Amino acid sequence: xxxxxxxxxxxxxxxxxxxxxxxxxxxxxxxxxxxxxxxxxxxxxxxxxxxxxxxxxxxxxxxxxxxxxxxxxxxxxxxxxxxxxxxxxxxxxxxxxxxxxxxxxxxxxxxxxxx
Amino acid sequence: xxxxxxxxxxxxxxxxxxxxxxxxxxxxxxxxxxxxxxxxxxxxxxxxxxxxxxxxxxxxxxxxxxxxxxxxxxxxxxxxxxxxxxxxxxxxxxxxxxxxxxxxxxxxxxxxxxxx
Numbered sequence: 373x374x375x376x377x378x379x380x381x382x383x384x385x386x387x388x389x390x391x392x393x394x395x396x397x398x399x400x401x402x403x404x405x406x407x408x409x410x411x412x413x414x415x416x417x418x419x420x421x422x423x424x425x426x427x428x429x430x431x432x433x434x435x436x437x438x439x440x441x442x443x444x445x446x447x448x449x450x451x452x453x454x455x456x457x458x459x460x461x462x463x464x465x466x467x468x469x470x471x472x473x474x475x476x477x478x479x480x481x482x483x484x485x486x487x
Numbered sequence: 488x489x490x491x492x493x494x495x496x497x498x499x500x501x502x503x504x505x506x507x508x509x510x511x512x513x514x515x516x517x518x519x520x521x522x523x524x525x526x527x528x529x530x531x532x533x534x535x536x537x538x539x540x541x542x543x544x545x546x547x548x549x550x551x552x553x554x555x556x557x558x559x560x561x562x563x564x565x566x567x568x569x570x571x572x573x574x575x576x577x578x579x580x581x582x583x584x585x586x587x588x589x590x591x592x593x594x595x596x597x598x599x600x601x602x603x
Contacts, residue, residue: 406591413596414596414597415491415578415580415594415595415596415597416530416578416580416592416594417593417594418591418592421591461530474532474535474543475520475532475592476532477529477530478529479529479530480529480530
């Protein structure tokens with residue numbers, strides 16, 4: 373079946389450090405890939421996405437590149453801020469057996485940035 | 488614009504009681520999703536609707552759970568009878584499906600359920 377595996381947390385970094393959160397996927401088909409972010413007490417919100425191989429999604433200084441050869445979509449940011457503290461979810465989207473689009477999420481990685 | 492609105496934000500109830508969670512999707516969206524989030528299992532899709540019709544309910548854990556969408560602006564998730572293992576945060580999300588693989592869901596702030 374389809375699945376997403378992401379780096380286990382929690383991850384703690386100092387402000388201005390470089391961030392990488394690894395994400396790999398297994399899919400029967402050609403999925404679209406996403407990173408969602410969940411700030412404390414809130415629902416998830418889309419951070420960035422990529423719909424085909426070699427596409428790079430970017431937003432708020434975060435980037436991720438769709439790597440079909442390694443089935444990966446690692447999240448990176450060059451200099452993190454305290455406000456980036458949140459839980460990050462990698463996800464893939466495919467057409468389900470019911471003929472509709474279905475998102476599959478990873479387990480989430482909690483990121484804490486200390487001043 | 489208002490986002491996805493869920494109520495109640497917090498619910499504490501006793502085992503055996505009926506629980507009803509409510510969701511108002513973003514106006515104009517035609518797909519609605521119910522997710523459950525726990526520390527142990529992460530984020531699980533329970534059911535989703537397309538144009539008010541349930542499409543995939545394979546994630547609904549058992550017959551105690553039911554979901555309805557009587558119109559485009561309202562959905563409910565009901566648990567009867569509730570059990571302590573149902574304690575979780577329940578999220579409703581909506582999206583506008585105009586083409587495949589857009590993937591952007593808009594989430595509500597969640598309903599935190601505690602069953603004692």
